[in-house]
Amino acid sequence: MNSRKTFRVAVLAGDGIGPEVMTEGLRVLETAAAKHGIPLELDHQLVGGAAIDAVGRALPPETLAACEAADAILFGSVGGPKWESLPAAEQPERAALLPLRKHFGLFANLRPAVCLPELTHASPIHPRLVEGGFDVLCVRELTGGLYFGEPKHITIRDGEECAVDTMVYKASEIRRIAKVAFEAAKGRRGVLTSIDKANVLQNGVLWRRIVTEVAQDYPEVALNHLYVDNAAMQLIKNPKSFDVVLAENLFGDILSDEMAMIAGSLGMLPSASLGAETGGGSTRFGMYEPSGGTAPDIAGKGIANPIAQILSVAMMLRFSGGFEAAASEIEGAVRSVIAAGLRTGDIHTGDNALVGTSEMGDAIVRAMA
Ligand code: IPM
Ligand code: MG
Numbered sequence: 501m502n503s504r505k506t507f508r509v510a511v512l513a514g515d516g517i518g519p520e521v522m523t524e525g526l527r528v529l530e531t532a533a534a535k536h537g538i539p540l541e542l543d544h545q546l547v548g549g550a551a552i553d554a555v556g557r558a559l560p561p562e563t564l565a566a567c568e569a570a571d572a573i574l575f576g577s578v579g580g581p582k583w584e585s586l587p588a589a590e591q592p593e594r595a596a597l598l599p600l601r602k603h604f605g606l607f608a609n610l611r612p613a614v615c616l617p618e619l620t621h622a623s624p625i626h627p628r629l630v631e632g633g634f635d636v637l638c639v640r641e642l643t644g645g646l647y648f649g650e651p652k653h654i655t656i657r658d659g660e661e662c663a664v665d666t667m668v669y670k671a672s673e674i675r676r677i678a679k680v681a682f683e684a685a686k687g688r689r690g691v692l693t694s695i696d697k698a699n700v701l702q703n704g705v706l707w708r709r710i711v712t713e714v715a716q717d718y719p720e721v722a723l724n725h726l727y728v729d730n731a732a733m734q735l736i737k738n739p740k741s742f743d744v745v746l747a748e749n750l751f752g753d754i755l756s757d758e759m760a761m762i763a764g765s766l767g768m769l770p771s772a773s774l775g776a777e778t779g780g781g782s783t784r785f786g787m788y789e790p791s792g793g794t795a796p797d798i799a800g801k802g803i804a805n806p807i808a809q810i811l812s813v814a815m816m817l818r819f820s821g822g823f824e825a826a827a828s829e830i831e832g833a834v835r836s837v838i839a840a841g842l843r844t845g846d847i848h849t850g851d852n853a854l855v856g857t858s859e860m861g862d863a864i865v866r867a868m869a
Contacts, residue, residue: 506539507821510570512547512563515583515592516794517804517857518576524806524861525574528833529813531865532826538817543570548578548592558595567600572820574813575600575789580796600787601642606773607673608680609640609752610815611791613759613769616838622764622847629739636742636759637688639681640752642773644673645703647749667703669748674710676776681746682718691743692723695731695751707748732758756791765846766792767805770812772819783822788812798845802856805844807834810864833867 509529513522526542533540545563552558558578567573578592588594600606615634620627623634649666656662678694685692694711698704708725715723726734728751735742735755739762747755760769769791777784790808798804811834818827842863843852855863 506541507533507823508541508543508570508572509816510563510567510573511542511544512567512573513544513550513576514548514578514596514794515550515580516577516796516799518548518578518794520799520802520804520857521790521806521809522574522576524857524864525809525813527861527865528810528830528868529574529817531868532813532817532823532830535829535868536823536826538821538823538826547575548596549580549583551596552583552586552590552592558590558592559599564600564603567604571783572785572816573600573604573787574816575787576809577790577792577794580794580799598647601773602648604785604787605643605775606787607641607643607776608677608774609638609642610680610684610772610774611638611640611752611756611759611769612636613638613756613763615763616835618838618841619764619768619847621849622843623762625736625739625762629737630762632740634739634762636739636763637684637744638752638756638759639677639684639744639746640756641669641673641677641748642752643749644669645749667701669703669706671706671710674707675714678711678714678746680774681744682714682721685721685744686718689743690721691741692721693731693742693745694723694725695728695745695747695755696725697728697751698725699727703748711746728755731755735759735762760791765805766790766808767844767846768807768811770808770810770815772812772815774819781822783820786816786820788816788820802858803845804857805846806857806861807844807864810834810861829868830864833864836867837863 513519543566545566615630646665646667649668654663696704696707698708760766771791774786814827814830817823841852
């Protein structure tokens with residue numbers, strides 16, 4: 501991207517801890533923009549439960565229009581107990597988050613789970629299993645599978661209620677996400693683990709066949725296949741053996757939470773959701789959000805970890821802005837405050853300094869100076 505062109509970001513903070521961690525993410529974004537001469541334009545919009553309360557729907561048309569006009573969406577999180585009793589189709593996750601992913605065709609969800617050296621004791625698994633580097637990229641398919649397949653409903657069958665979700669993948673959908681994973685593996689340690697349930701699901705059979713076909717174009721990447729149940733176990737048993745993990749939508753949802761915990765906390769895991777590459781230039785539209793949820797239990801207390809949101813800002817600058825220097829500077833600042841011993845509650849152990857959301861944000865902004 502031409503560095504003088506305005507970089508427009510639709511900011512959708514949402515619910516729960518979303519607004520708190522977004523505040524810190526934006527401070528970091530504005531600091532990076534000022535330092536690197538990025539002409540930033542922010543457009544704050546309502547989404548999720550906050551939008552339901554204010555205007556009666558989770559994804560108001562103005563919000564969608566603002567996203568369409570932007571280069572990227574910076575998303576917080578949506579949902580919470582307050583809106584759980586609404587009809588399913590009106591709930592924040594189903595009526596805002598999933599439609600945004602689908603509307604913009606954001607099929608490639610990248611979730612980098614890294615256990616920083618100082619956080620091996622924050623990981624609930626034995627330090628010896630993560631020491632020396634747990635660094636895994638989860639490539640999750642985001643617009644297919646059980647999340648979106650039709651039919652999808654609760655109906656009456658044989659005189660009783662019956663829930664139906666449909667798992668569907670077209671070969672082309674598998675192929676395009678596999679390519680993303682192979683490309684990523686090429687730029688990393690060159691090991692790709694593809695997840696499926698080929699011993700039970702037709703989806704798994706096709707998934708495995710297509711991924712194996714795509715592998716022909718990537719002789720430099722070592723591909724292996726794991727059934728999803730075995731993968732859940734191997735991640736705990738031998739986490740350092742993984743490099744890139746490729747999974748369909750639901751399996752990726754589940755395994756990425758597991759990876760986040762192995763790395764220390766869901767509060768550290770950013771994500772980028774990208775669409776197809778669009779012709780010219782190396783940047784693409786994307787939505788950037790922490791992989792965790794709204795954490796209603798700690799919302800409003802100022803204790804949430806803002807790092808997943810801050811690292812999502814870095815991914816946004818990199819993939820949708822092409823501002824690599826600013827992105828790596830943010831990532832470096834995060835590493836340095838962790839190395840200096842600052843910890844929010846979720847990663848706090850021993851005698852490290854326990855800090856709140858805004859203190860963590862302050863420290864990261866200072867480390868960027
Ligand atoms: C995630 C979340 C969402 C998902 C929920 C909030 C719908 O768990 O981004 O991992 O399942 O994709
Ligand atoms: Mg999830």
